[in-house]
Amino acid sequence: MTGSDPKARAVRFAAVAAVAVAVLAGCAAQPAENPSGDDQASAPDGPRVAVAYAGGVLVVDGETLEVIDDFPSEEFVRVNSAGDDRHVVVTTSQGFQFLDMREPALTDHVVSAAAAGHVVRHAGRTVLYDDATSDTTVFDTAELARMQGELPEAQVIPGVEAHHGVSVLLEGGEFATTVGDEAGRTGIRVTAADGTEIATSADCPGVHGEGAAQDEALVFGCENGALLYRDGEITKLDAPDEFGRIGNAYATDESPLVVMDYKDDPDAEGYLLTNLALVDTDAKTLETVALPEGVGYTWRGVVRSPSGDALMIGSDGRLHVIAPDTGRITASYDAIEAWQSPTEWQQAHPAIAVTGETIYVTDSANSEIVALDAATGDVVARGDLPEVPNEIAVVE
Template sequence: MMKPSLQPSPIHRRTLAFPAAVAASVLVLSACGAAPGMDAGPVAGTPSDTAGSSPAGEGGRAKESRAPVPRLVLTHSDGVSVLDAKTLAPVAEVPLEGFTRVNQAGDGRHVLISSGDAFHVFDSGVWTERHGDHGHSYAGVPQLTGRAFDASEAGHVVSHAERTALFNDGSGKVEIFDPATLPDALRTGLPATTAYTAPEAHHGVAVTLEGGQLLVTLGDDGGRTGLALLSAPAGEDGQERAELLRNEDCPGVHGEAVAGKGTVVVGCEDGMLVYRDGAFTKVASPDPYGRMGNQAGSPASPVILGDYKVDREAVLERPTRISLVNTATGALQLVDLGTSYSFRSLGRGPAGEALVLGTDGVLHVVDPETGVEIRSLPVVPAWEEPEIWQDPRPALFVQGSMAYVTEPAGSKIHAVDLTSGRVVKSGELRHVPNELTGVSG
């Protein structure tokens, strides 16, 4: 397969040119769809002079709220839906063509929408400005900002160590920016970036570390083999990096997660590769092929939750076991839940609990240290994972002590209080939900 050529452009400042149908109606709000306490505003969607600070609302300004206003962002076949995370009431509908994915931008306000040739910057319309020992929170109308990072097969987005890294699968290029600068930068374009391009394009991932170092996957269009540690950027253009360390004992490297205060892991087809304290360590699977390609980490735990698949030839394996890897000790536990799950089923609770949404419709809560299931919470009807990975299936997203679970079969969403173990809210959706993320406001 011929790899796309990379045009040198250290900083992209792109204004989106959406299809006519989308540009004509980027955002439509109805009075019944406004979040409680927020009046429905006018149609918004084109960038303005206030795009970096106050999205258009009533009178063109956002309103101050008494506390942060968290929101949820869901994708569907017709675009993006925004919900109030506390009430599950609809806030906005944003038409957008094609299959899209959503990623947190890292600032608690913006979401990056991946659509193949770009990472589109979406403003959720909620944020908090800190002033010493207190903050002022605001809520306005969500909108596409009209800004985007150009991409060649937009891939993984990872926020870590106060930086956000965007990986281009089609070129191997990584762009990195400070998410704290995003709101102000959007007034005129995009934030300044540093860039690195892998020697070969591949489906990869990059993670920034404290001090500006970078972990990046190794691979090409024939396969992926491991990780490299790169130095902080140097040189006159601030783009040069030197390779400090590498490990190529991770066939099929995929995904990433962070445990505790800075341990980074990626999954392999025969285990998990751990970067900790300046060194790589391999945690091997007990099976020759034991893939841990999807992971979920927690700052409250040294243990990484991962999936576990053992059939290399399966078109779609429906595993019932999960993996728990202690990054401090290297210990691995395999736990059989008695139900299968999907790559959108993994999450972590506020105290580091391992959360798995099973195809039995139950949210399984597992102690990551012992592997013992400590709670099972029925949430949705039983479901079956579709063979096509882009197709909707129940998705799990955790924000604070609340777990949100989508129910595509019924076009619903449910909020589960992880403290009480109860479903405390359920909401009807206008569309069949696919991917799910959120912002803290």
């Protein structure tokens, strides 16, 4: 990569991260040794949900919705699935901390990062991005599932200039990463496994977020549309509006269709969005659709279901099923009470997650979590939470 060694360096993180502050180390616990001697970690009995709140993370039983454990941490933390059906990555001011959902235990395995950012799961790898350095740390996801006493060896790909960004490592070794600096973000760069440049584009102001669709087609959001990387080429997909910001992509590797969030008014107050962008990575097209009157959403409120539909928890409190090819709502189900836009993006508001045939929705106003049947939309369980829920992540 430009301005740095193009070859990634291999590192091994210590089992106890020396940089972890007392608030983290004091509440951390090492996973118990497997009494059978088998280093293959077994998955939890049924799904479990990590629920971030102001001051920590709850581990919730995915069937009964009862709280299994409560792990104090910092005032604001974020949670992402590690992709190994065992761990959740908790982002804190110290870096990326691994929460073992099987034990459960908030381990002292921490990948140090001055500004822990995006966590991406793709092609059997778990990718961590540090906004403070633009360094990318890559783990073999299967190795994370098997770890016992220490984090497995990781590949660290040095960054060039620090910015709020994201990286993806493709199956064949191509490395796609955002480009930017302290003045702003401008586009993406894709390199081969040996570091040679394959493609680059600076036509993506405010680049943010990523999604991997079928055949490893990658999409990145811009303030004027999106970038599509496929088969060695980058294509700019223009927004239909002068300002058409896309910040997040909701994709599945089983479909060429990507649902993305969309904002066409730069002066709009609050964080509720009322439009979607639909990208067809085969046809290389982008179109936008408006949601029905009274239905808004935020980036925490959209996921893709196992069937490929988009699932949205709307500001009307209903769970909406959306066809990714047309943006049309095909079904709607009562889930929680109607809610208002947060005034700050960190503020607690409803979030959604899905695994198998169960959809989880949080109700921040009432400190509840709700489970719905993905096939029928029926509410199958409700659970009271001792804290106000913010972000959630689920493991099977």
